[in-house]
Amino acid sequence: MNKNSLGLPIGTTLDRFIKKKQDEFEFATGELSQLLRDIALAGKIINREVNKSGLLDITGAYGSKNVQGEDQQKLDVIANIRFIRALRNGGQVCAVVSEEDEEIVHLNPHCRYIVAIDPLDGSSNIDVNVSIGTIFSIYRRTSPIGGPVTEKDILQPGTEQVAAGYILYGSSTMLVYTTGHGVNGFTLEPSLGEFVLSHTNMTCPEDGEIYSINEGSFHQFDKSIQDYTNWCKDQGMTARYIGSLVADYHRNMLKGGVYLYPNTKKAREGKLRLLYECNALAFIAEQAGGMATNGSKRILEIAPTTFHQRTPFYIGSKNMVEKVVEFVAEKAEA
Numbered sequence: 001m002n003k004n005s006l007g008l009p010i011g012t013t014l015d016r017f018i019k020k021k022q023d024e025f026e027f028a029t030g031e032l033s034q035l036l037r038d039i040a041l042a043g044k045i046i047n048r049e050v051n052k053s054g055l056l057d058i059t060g061a062y063g064s065k066n067v068q069g070e071d072q073q074k075l076d077v078i079a080n081i082r083f084i085r086a087l088r089n090g091g092q093v094c095a096v097v098s099e100e101d102e103e104i105v106h107l108n109p110h111c112r113y114i115v116a117i118d119p120l121d122g123s124s125n126i127d128v129n130v131s132i133g134t135i136f137s138i139y140r141r142t143s144p145i146g147g148p149v150t151e152k153d154i155l156q157p158g159t160e161q162v163a164a165g166y167i168l169y170g171s172s173t174m175l176v177y178t179t180g181h182g183v184n185g186f187t188l189e190p191s192l193g194e195f196v197l198s199h200t201n202m203t204c205p206e207d208g209e210i211y212s213i214n215e216g217s218f219h220q221f222d223k224s225i226q227d228y229t230n231w232c233k234d235q236g237m238t239a240r241y242i243g244s245l246v247a248d249y250h251r252n253m254l255k256g257g258v259y260l261y262p263n264t265k266k267a268r269e270g271k272l273r274l275l276y277e278c279n280a281l282a283f284i285a286e287q288a289g290g291m292a293t294n295g296s297k298r299i300l301e302i303a304p305t306t307f308h309q310r311t312p313f314y315i316g317s318k319n320m321v322e323k324v325v326e327f328v329a330e331k332a333e334a
Helices: 003-007 014-022 031-051 074-090 123-128 215-220 223-234 245-255 274-287 318-333
Strands: 061-065 071-073 093-098 113-121 132-140 161-169 173-178 183-189 194-199 210-212 257-261 291-293 313-316
Touching: 014 031, 014 183, 014 194, 031 074, 031 113, 031 132, 031 161, 031 173, 031 183, 031 194, 071 074, 071 123, 074 093, 074 113, 074 123, 093 274, 113 123, 113 274, 123 132, 132 245, 132 274, 161 245, 161 274, 173 194, 173 274, 210 245, 215 223, 223 257, 223 318, 245 257, 245 274, 245 313, 257 318, 274 291, 274 313, 291 318, 313 318
Parallel strands: 093 113, 210 257
Antiparallel strands: 061 071, 113 132, 132 161, 161 173, 173 183, 183 194, 257 313, 291 313
């Protein structure tokens, strides 16, 4: 037997990968690298909580509503606490904007980074063992370091992100992120407690056969989205909709597809949040060769006006998203 076969390498860990990439930037200080490690650590803790949720009393409703008016689940609250605590203890973040908090969470004013986060996306799936996720965006503050964080620091368009990513808690737990130099994915090796590089330079096919939309709201959609949905059926496409944004997006990025969350008669501005859901995934999508739009404008170019601003959201394979835009434009001109 070859001795080398007795000690096969496990691959590149997230820490090693981050360190290697840090060395590629001449003026890197290590702050962003540490911040990404802090997020990864919190992700491991949430993975532990999710895996034991059926054994402990941490599933079900918490008994209050978040700033969106949505019922909070216990794991929503737990995830929010874990991520904010990890970011505070890591010491690289001056402020956090979270789906679960109405106002800015102020941390260390002497730091340069701001994190916008949905700590646990897919709350309705928590109790039924369906994939859920975390979504995060990282920005540099625009105000002087040491002073108070301002609204202007928070309300930056997605083009100003320095990093973004998501953690998917599913059949395996994955962390996917970009710093604007491609997209890489890391799978958690549970026996080691390490994220290991498993998906290098991830790309999204230009076309696909999957469309993802909640067709239960079909009669609430604008005519353009109704027509597009019917067109997908006429083309023989496959409908796949999990109801967890991270899981639906991740599948479509790998296999090719389009995810749609349009505005409806009940929610004229859309439902998904620009700062801590759409911007992050749009940044990843574009780095992977995909596209993200609100139907008329590139998501990353939308100037936010409020912390919890909502938007229609169409993301995925470039050619498929462009087809959605065609349908929206045709109805707007009619």
